[in-house]
Amino acid sequence: MTILEIVDLSINFGGLKAVDSLSFAVNEGQIFGLIGPNGAGKTTVFNCITRYYQPNQGRIVFGGQNILDIRSHDVIGKGIARTFQNMELFKSMTVLDNLLVGQHCHLDTNVFSEALSLPVKKRKEREISEKAQKVMELLGLSKYARDLVLSLPYGMQKMVEMGRALVSEPKLILLDEPAAGMNPSESKELSSLIKRLRDTRGITVLVVEHDMAMVRSICDEICVMDFGRKIAQGSADEICRNPQVIEAYLGCEEEGSGCFR
Numbered sequence: 001m002t003i004l005e006i007v008d009l010s011i012n013f014g015g016l017k018a019v020d021s022l023s024f025a026v027n028e029g030q031i032f033g034l035i036g037p038n039g040a041g042k043t044t045v046f047n048c049i050t051r052y053y054q055p056n057q058g059r060i061v062f063g064g065q066n067i068l069d070i071r072s073h074d075v076i077g078k079g080i081a082r083t084f085q086n087m088e089l090f091k092s093m094t095v096l097d098n099l100l101v102g103q104h105c106h107l108d109t110n111v112f113s114e115a116l117s118l119p120v121k122k123r124k125e126r127e128i129s130e131k132a133q134k135v136m137e138l139l140g141l142s143k144y145a146r147d148l149v150l151s152l153p154y155g156m157q158k159m160v161e162m163g164r165a166l167v168s169e170p171k172l173i174l175l176d177e178p179a180a181g182m183n184p185s186e187s188k189e190l191s192s193l194i195k196r197l198r199d200t201r202g203i204t205v206l207v208v209e210h211d212m213a214m215v216r217s218i219c220d221e222i223c224v225m226d227f228g229r230k231i232a233q234g235s236a237d238e239i240c241r242n243p244q245v246i247e248a249y250l251g252c253e254e255e256g257s258g259c260f261r
């Protein structure tokens with residue numbers, strides 16, 4: 001069953017067509033890769049899905065609803081969460097506080113419950129805190145809960161970002177270059193975590209990633225973009241054999257690896 005459908009999506013910046021009539025569909029429970037050379041338009045697609053950018057044309061249908069009709073701050077409430085290419089964390093705050101940031105939208109309180117600190121507010125706060133604890137356990141972050149993010153190694157900081165996205169219990173998570181800056185063993189661990197999220201929590205994953213070893217190991221289906229357009233779609237084996245894809249990546253093809261960087 002389709003959970004996300006990108007239909008004829010286009011967005012221009014001045015004369016540049018960053019995304020050009022792009023269409024693809026992601027099925028529920030899939031790990032779907034969006035790849036392409038630098039500047040192909042991948043992050044721009046994420047920015048359109050999260051309503052940070054307003055496309056010039058097209059539709060983005062999530063769970064049957066065109067999300068271009070909703071406000072950007074309502075996207076998370078629909079069940080979509082994301083991580084960023086350049087981690088957007090509050091680095092001088094603790095891990096736990098970073099996970100709790102943004103959860104106020106789920107508190108559903110009003111001025112009276114705030115002022116009177118009513119039990120309903122306290123209960124909601126406790127629920128959110130429990131969710132954060134569970135996510136920290138899942139990601140191996142519990143022992144760092146009270147540590148400042150800036151004191152953690154880079155790979156762990158990326159886990160905090162993943163954690164923040166997971167606390168909202170998304171149906172779909174958008175991961176923008178999750179393995180960037182990680183060493184091979186960290187990205188292997190990340191690959192199994194992403195598969196676990198899908199397998200145990202049923203989360204659908206749309207991932208932008210340049211690490212082809214990771215893309216190959218986790219993605220059920222891959223859409224390849226170049227200059228804003230889709231040039232191929234299929235399994236990892238199919239896209240790696242596709243002449244248009246090889247042509248697009250020429251120059252960053254690794255000697256003998258048979259694939260891309």
Ligand SMILES: Nc1ncnc2c1ncn2[C@@H]1O[C@H](COP(=O)(O)OP(=O)(O)OP(=O)(O)O)[C@@H](O)[C@H]1O
Pocket residue numbers: 013016018036037038039040041042043044045085
């Ligand atoms: N806000 C903006 N204003 C102007 N141009 C933009 C803007 N955002 C993106 N672009 C341009 O759109 C094109 C696509 O950028 P985008 O970041 O989506 O590429 P990408 O495929 O994610 O690249 P990378 O793999 O390097 O992250 C680029 O040429 C970029 O410079």
